Amino acid sequence: MGYDFCLEGRDSRVTPAGSALEIDGRRLDASLERGLHAGEYFIVVDGRREKLFIATRHDVHFIHWRGRTRHVEAWNALDRARQAAIRAGGAEEIRAPMPGVVISVAIESGTTVERGALLLTIESMKLQTAITATHPARVTEVCVAPGDHFDQGSPLVRLEALDAASEESRKS
Amino acid sequence: MMRRIESRLDRHAPTYARFRAANLARVDEFRRRQNDARFERPQRDLDRLAHHGKLFVRERIERLLDPGTPFLELSSLAANSEYDGESKGGSVVTGIGIVSGREVIVRADDPSIKGGAWYPLTVKKNVRCLDIAIENRLPVVHMCDSAGGFLPLQSQLFADRVSAGRIFRNQSVLSQMGVPQLSLVFGHCTAGGAYIPSLSDYSVILRGNGGIFLGGPPLVKAATGEIVDANTLGGADVHTRVSGVADYAADSEEEAILLGREIVGQWTRGEKTRIEHREPEPPAYDPEELYGIIPDDIKIQFDMREVIARIVDGSHFHEYQPDYGTTLVCGFAWIWGQKVGILANNGVLFNDSSLKGAHFIQLCNQNRTPLVFLQNITGFMVGREYEARGICKDGAKFIMAQSCSVVPKFTVMVNGSFGAGNYGMCGRAYDGRFIFSWPNHQIGIMGAEQAANTLADVKIRQLERAGKTLAPEEIEAIRRPVLESFERESTAYYATSQLWDDGIIDPVDTRNALGIAISASLHTPIERPSYGVLRL
């Protein structure tokens, strides 16, 4: 089982190899033991023992070693492949999951939306549903207006997928 | 301290060098042919794959398997002697590997050969793959990408008991047994082929290239006049959003495979049957020495203990009844830490060796020890003395004990496998979990020479009764075609082409192949032993 980690913007694959590790195809003998203090560890690599501090939160490993702090992010290959597919994707259409009526529209053509942003609210069978964006995108066409009735499968909104990376830069 | 086999191999004997040269040449030939079957394709077929954005079948498999794990490919040279060699590997790749930490069997269509169309032997290989899955309770990952049955040969792949229908029957039985199957649909699954994802518990279909339909666009047009493209008829969106025929849609082959891995990662790891285990240890002797042990002439005898010593862990071997029935070597050993009972031929089978074999098989069944048969057998001993002593019933007891065995059985065709010896020593018909053969292996009802002589003899006697004799050239004219056809149809390549075994392997790979095979077999429980009537 290979695991992918990103350090300083570069990806590497680490695979367990018996009691050792294989990093990008090259073997490394390494083991980790806890120290006394919280977050304190000792890593033994190729016979050398070094102190470091490690803390982990949500797939990010923060490591303080030899006076510098860095972080290594563990990522999931499937998520990456999906994001690549969205980038490569392009125009898409959101269609009504069931027949109903449009209660309100939160966007207009040209609006840029983040993942999870509200696009429109519809009502069907006495239940209101919020239609949200599944990934960063730009609205290219709003096909309905408040009060419109629609059938199952009717187009509601047309979007153009945006690069996931640009979402990051817009956030900061 | 366990005892090791003491090798008496003389590496300086002239025969060692001679045998070694011959076997290296045989292995070279095998590797060359295997490489060709695995990788050599007309450029235009590879271009067509690339044009559709398709990965080569082996690339798909490599991405599916856990990195740094082994893959035991089965029947890599299936169909090599049929169809003018068109269907390389039988147009499908099967093998045992690890996906997300689970042992699975992979079945992957090879669309680089006639669009992945199924030849009769493709169907046979597919059925064999699922038979292995059933017998060993191995989860299956299908990588579907096939144009369907190869129509010109449909009569050989459609109607019979072990034909295309058997694939879907096996899938149903697997599911009934609770053994999961995943289909990754990379291309078209047409007609019968559509049942593979439909009968899989989980399926992923690729947007674009993937399609599942009982009738493809040409057939639909011919049948009802409706004109519809493949994607609209049975593409990813239809099946994952509307029909529910497929479970997940993926936008790239990479994504489909990663999703497949995540799905397999959800499967419960089955419990394995426990057999005796110890820490694995490589053999004490170099397996490369096998090349110097196997003779270059089928008539030359060798000591099978030398072969055992280069397959089993630490070359440790506890021989059973070492002084009795010496033409059958029986004993316990470990392969990759798994304890097995070995039966290996050191000559023809006599009354005593047959009895010893039957008895040893019973011991192994009693103490839940899988059996490994190392075949090099020309047959049972013939002659008045032996018939009078009841070699028929002794051979029968051997066959009875072996057939009724409840432990997993594995066979390696180390050299010759002729006549009834094949039966007792667990040939194909006896439901061994896996059979492997070496490149030097030969198999037949009898040896070519013997057959040619027998048939010539029949003719000579016939003419003698009519008062005629045969001239040497006439005898030769009878013998030669027999020799030729027997020789052609007795080779390891012919045998593996017909799937009489699960693949030719390099002798030095035997320990690994058996190690994996034994491990794969332990997902099935071992029942209490019972036998039919032994004619005592």
Next chain:
Amino acid sequence: MSQIPGLEKVLIANRGEIAVRITRTLSRLGIASALVAHAEDAGSLAAQAVDEVHPITGETPVSAYLDGAQTIAVAKRIGADAIHPGYGFLSENADFAESVIAAGIRWIGPSPDSMRRLGDKIESRRFVAGLGVPLTPSASESEDPKTFAARAARVGFPLLIKASAGGGGKGMQIVREASALPQAIELARSAAVRYFKDERIYAERYVESPRHVEVQILADTHGQVFHLGERDCSVQRRFQKLIEETPAPGLAPVLRRAICERAVQIARAADYHNAGTVEFILAPNGEFFFLEMNTRLQVEHPVTELVTGIDLVEQQLRVAAGEKLALQQETIRSKGVAIECRLCAEDADHDFRPAVGELLVFRPAEGPGIRFDGGIAEGQTITTAFDPMLAKLVVHAEDRSSAIRLAIRALEETVILGCTTNASFLARILEHPEFQAGRVETGFIPAHADSLEPASLADAERRLLLAAAALSNRDFLERANAVPEPFASMGGWRN
């Protein structure tokens, strides 16, 4: 029992590290400490350090601390004798100071009049010019808003547009050519409103490669005015100070004396009392110009405290209590060198993007000569609600090179995991040969941007870090055992 009569209880109208720092002195002097805190700060280090915490509310966390009326109401209710405003927020707001005094509470700072006179950029420049103190050319908007842009342009480029009402470089815009002027004016104005609730701005000539040298002033209500030496705060990024030190490296004693005496002159002429800092721009040719006066305690005051041995907050309290300071200019000596590094939640390797995150591990460096003034604690989550400065790492040593070495070591030993900080960036500055040679100026960071880039990891270092990450990764460890035998031992074998 308070050691300062008249000050039994002091309310701190601030947060974070300065609130913690002020509390340290209050508690040493036996004075009860009270704090106003927004809900965001309810569990902060400061809230836990003080004797009593009182909630304040606002539309945004920052606006709560800018709500003077609320704070005064709290002070009256709890019977606080004085309010210490810290730095930033309302510390330079003369109206607030007036309201505090009107409420019968002592203001720990100068009189509202001096705050108006000296705290306001335009007023202060006019006042100081009248004393004959050299100034950089400038133009103020309030003189004549309609002609401001034109007068600003006449100041000469490059120039700075700044907020009149507050210091700290917040919202300052540097303008190099006339075409950029209108937008810079708008940006500076909106920043002035946001940070100081006062939209007045002014323009001032920008001296290239200047050094920023400031003088710490301490004056009491008995006519005594002292200076406690100068600080060099040249190493800045976007007008925010990053590294400060005292004494200013390579400053000729004559020049030092001149600058400090000018500062005293200004403070005395303005009838200033309490702590304050007079900031000057020092040009490469030795000329110096008055920049502004900060009528409050500065962020970087610790360096002065370390070299003089004087607790500035204590002195502030005594002045506010009406005491005559027991100091003498001749005996105020500066010993050794002190350097302060501002640790900020910023990703220096990615455009200094603000960083957020939970402080999973926090271990400040400690030891002789190391002083860590922080407002953070392990387990706290850093958000973008407030200023990115997390803490000040201050070191004191015999000489400058020892101080630099100590600062680097302290930065390396400080462990902060969970939120990215600028610690290695600070260390790279300290390691830079130009810094070590004392050649600092306000353009230091942009000028040496290339050589301040981080070095990439060597191959072996990278592998060690990846190994550490993998061996800490739960998925990896769980599934590392998942490939069954004999498969795991066979590795990538193929037949």
